[in-house]
Amino acid sequence: xxxxxxxxxxxxxxxxxxxxxxxxxxDFRRRVxxxxxxxxxxxxxxxxxxxxxSGWFGVGLLALAAHGRSVVxxxxxxxxxxxxxxxxxxxxxxxxxFAGFEVVTATEPGAEFTPTDVLLDEATQVExxxxxxSGAPKCVPKAFxxxxxxxEALERQxxxxxxxAQVTGTVPHYHLYGLLFRVLWPLNAGRPFHASMCLxxxxxxxAAGEHCVIVSSPAFLSRLQDYAEMxxxxxxxxxxxxxxxxxxxxxxxxxxxxxxxxxxVYGSTETGGIAxxxxxxxxxxxxxxxIIGVDTEIRPEDSxxxxxxxxGCTWGNDWMPSGDLARYGTDGRFALQGRADDxxxxxxxxxxLSEMRAELLHHPWVTEAKLLLLPGTRQQLxxxxxxxxxxxxxxxxxxxxALQDQLRDALRERYEALLIPRKWRFPEALPDNAMGxxxxxxxxxxxxxxA
Amino acid sequence: xxxxxxxxxxxxxxxLDLEDVKPADIDAKAxxxxxxxxxxxxxxxxELGVAVQKRYQVKLDANSADTRQHFQxxxxxxxxxxxxxxx
Numbered sequence: 299x300x301x302x303x304x305x306x307x308x309x310x311x312x313x314x315x316x317x318x319x320x321x322x323x324x325d326f327r328r329r330v331x332x333x334x335x336x337x338x339x340x341x342x343x344x345x346x347x348x349x350x351x352s353g354w355f356g357v358g359l360l361a362l363a364a365h366g367r368s369v370v371x372x373x374x375x376x377x378x379x380x381x382x383x384x385x386x387x388x389x390x391x392x393x394x395x396f397a398g399f400e401v402v403t404a405t406e407p408g409a410e411f412t413p414t415d416v417l418l419d420e421a422t423q424v425e426x427x428x429x430x431x432s433g434a435p436k437c438v439p440k441a442f443x444x445x446x447x448x449x450e451a452l453e454r455q456x457x458x459x460x461x462x463a464q465v466t467g468t469v470p471h472y473h474l475y476g477l478l479f480r481v482l483w484p485l486n487a488g489r490p491f492h493a494s495m496c497l498x499x500x501x502x503x504x505a506a507g508e509h510c511v512i513v514s515s516p517a518f519l520s521r522l523q524d525y526a527e528m529x530x531x532x533x534x535x536x537x538x539x540x541x542x543x544x545x546x547x548x549x550x551x552x553x554x555x556x557x558x559x560x561x562x563v564y565g566s567t568e569t570g571g572i573a574x575x576x577x578x579x580x581x582x583x584x585x586x587x588x589i590i591g592v593d594t595e596i597r598p599e600d601s602x603x604x605x606x607x608x609x610g611c612t613w614g615n616d617w618m619p620s621g622d623l624a625r626y627g628t629d630g631r632f633a634l635q636g637r638a639d640d641x642x643x644x645x646x647x648x649x650x651l652s653e654m655r656a657e658l659l660h661h662p663w664v665t666e667a668k669l670l671l672l673p674g675t676r677q678q679l680x681x682x683x684x685x686x687x688x689x690x691x692x693x694x695x696x697x698x699x700a701l702q703d704q705l706r707d708a709l710r711e712r713y714e715a716l717l718i719p720r721k722w723r724f725p726e727a728l729p730d731n732a733m734g735x736x737x738x739x740x741x742x743x744x745x746x747x748x749a
Numbered sequence: 750x751x752x753x754x755x756x757x758x759x760x761x762x763x764x765l766d767l768e769d770v771k772p773a774d775i776d777a778k779a780x781x782x783x784x785x786x787x788x789x790x791x792x793x794x795x796e797l798g799v800a801v802q803k804r805y806q807v808k809l810d811a812n813s814a815d816t817r818q819h820f821q822x823x824x825x826x827x828x829x830x831x832x833x834x835x836x
Contacts, residue, residue, distance in 0.1 A: 499798075504816075676766070676792070706788070715782075715791070720767075720768065721768050
């Protein structure tokens with residue numbers, strides 16, 4: 299046990315920028331120590347960590363790791379997502395949002411003791427929750443040591459070019475990508491990071507400063523209307539994009555219109571970072587190269603040739619399967635060829651339609667439900683729901699919009715707003731074909747008829 | 750009734766492809782994002798930002814601390830757009 303993770307020098311240098319958590323390196327360590335002392339007096343073993351502010355999130359994560367207690371990161375940062383996770387307490391910067399739970403507030407000012415090295419228990423378990431193909435949220439446990447090895451690998455791969463750039467981003471910190479790139483990697487490397495996530499390009503320009511690293515995703519980058527909306531390329535040491543492949547036109551557009559290539563990182567919650575690519579030309583586009591320290595192998599399986607991965611971030615440094623099919627090209631690079639399971643990628647987020655369907659079926663108004671991805675300029679989910687008698691009575695009494703708003707609210711307790719179906723249909727029965735199977739095409743047809 | 754507010758409500762409905770929502774359903778003072786209002790998500794925020802800049806030719810100033818406030822409600826958005834228009 300016992301690693302420091304945090305830089306022990308440069309106490310006066312900024313560590314967190316903006317927000318209520320803005321703080322220097324030395325005071326960041328004091329905050330971790332102070333919170334750790336508070337947690338030491340608390341009997342809870344499993345802690346949900348939910349903070350809006352990335353700085354307090356970092357303090358909370360390290361204090362829990364110093365304390366050696368299990369950290370639970372739910373799929374969405376809200377109380378409803380804690381159902382069935384068997385947590386003992388919540389560590390948060392928004393205590394009012396967790397009524398009914400044992401709550402400890404993360405926003406403790408650091409007490410005035412000498413900054414000492416914060417020692418972390420490397421065996422601390424951190425549980426991520428993501429969508430799997432089983433129909434229930436899938437727990438992905440990691441030891442804190444794996445997270446440390448992962449950020450060390452990122453620093454070896456890209457650190458030299460980043461200097462003391464400040465880290466800002468458009469992705470949340472409660473998924474693995476944001477947690478590593480926006481919070482833990484900056485902490486480990488001593489780079490300052492921004493406490494809030496940028497929602498719009500102007501916020502990114504405001505946050506960027508003279509020298510920055512941007513942690514973004516295709517959902518954001520593919521919606522830029524004009525590359526002048528981005529901070530000037532000269533001020534950006536690196537632009538990362540992960541969560542899903544960047545559309546070709548965005549990748550090429552950034553390179554040619556903005557002046558720099560985005561570094562696309564391919565990985566998953568289970569495996570951690572696997573590989574990367576940056577726009578060079580059309581021919582090279584499909585090929586990913588492994589991140590330093592990551593071994594890959596393609597094994598034939600029933601679903602096709604599946605990519606397997608081994609790195610310091612996989613359990614026991616052992617081989618583990620990715621969720622993707624792949625083929626090798628030249629010099630160790632590989633191209634991806636679709637998912638090996640039925641999990642969908644939706645606006646950079648993984649979503650299991652069977653899991654969301656199961657959630658809907660819990661509702662007293664729902665007797666059957668089908669979820670589908672609707673085509674269009676913006677990907678969106680549609681829900682086809684067969685109502686119970688109670689549900690139908692409610693539809694008659696309050697109308698379609700009120701009914702679907704309540705169903706959306708029920709899902710919102712568990713899912714991020716982004717994943718909630720935007721279009722709803724309530725037919726008397728599911729459209730069946732002659733074989734008695736509901737066809738995707740007949741479900742889609744329900745959404746094409748506009749009143 | 751402020752015509753700009755009505756226009757913005759329609760712009761939100763059209764640009765975000767909101768089904769079953771009529772302008773009258775949108776409370777001009779209610780928060781656009783998060784719970785308790787329209788419940789728009791982070792992609793909606795991006796797309797609405799794009800639509801507003803296109804339609805009204807306004808520039809969202811990166812250095813202004815209150816730019817985020819402009820998108821809090823339809824009413825705030827209308828105030829902001831009015832303030833950007835030549836008198």
